[in-house]
Amino acid sequence: MRRSELTFSKxxxxxxxxxxxxxNTEKIYKxxxxxxKETKALKELIxxxxxxxxxxxxxxxxxxxxxxxxxxxxxxxxxxxxxxKQISS
Numbered sequence: 001m002r003r004s005e006l007t008f009s010k011x012x013x014x015x016x017x018x019x020x021x022x023x024n025t026e027k028i029y030k031x032x033x034x035x036x037k038e039t040k041a042l043k044e045l046i047x048x049x050x051x052x053x054x055x056x057x058x059x060x061x062x063x064x065x066x067x068x069x070x071x072x073x074x075x076x077x078x079x080x081x082x083x084x085k086q087i088s089s
Contacts, residue, residue, distance in 0.1 A: 077083040 075086055077086065
C-alpha cells in the first residue's frame with residue numbers, strides 16, 4: 001500500500017491509504033474545495049437572514065452593559081415600598 005497525504009487549511013490532514021492515482025487525488029481535492037466554498041456561501045446566506053432588522057449593537061455599548069451586569073447591584077429592594085421610595089428620591 002502507498003500513502004498519499006493531503007494537507008488542507010487549519011492544519012487538517014487526510015491520509016488516503018490505497019493505490020489512488022494523482023488524478024483521483026486532485027479530483028477529491030477539487031471536490032472538497034468546492035464543498036468548502038458552498039458551505040461558506042450557505043453560512044453567509046444564513047447570517048444575512050438571521051441579522052437583526054433594527055441593526056447591530058455597538059461594541060462599546062455591549063462592553064458597558066456586560067461590565068455593569070458583572071458588578072454588584074447598588075440597591076436591594078425587598079418590597080414595593082422600598083422600591084418606590086428609592087425611585088422617588
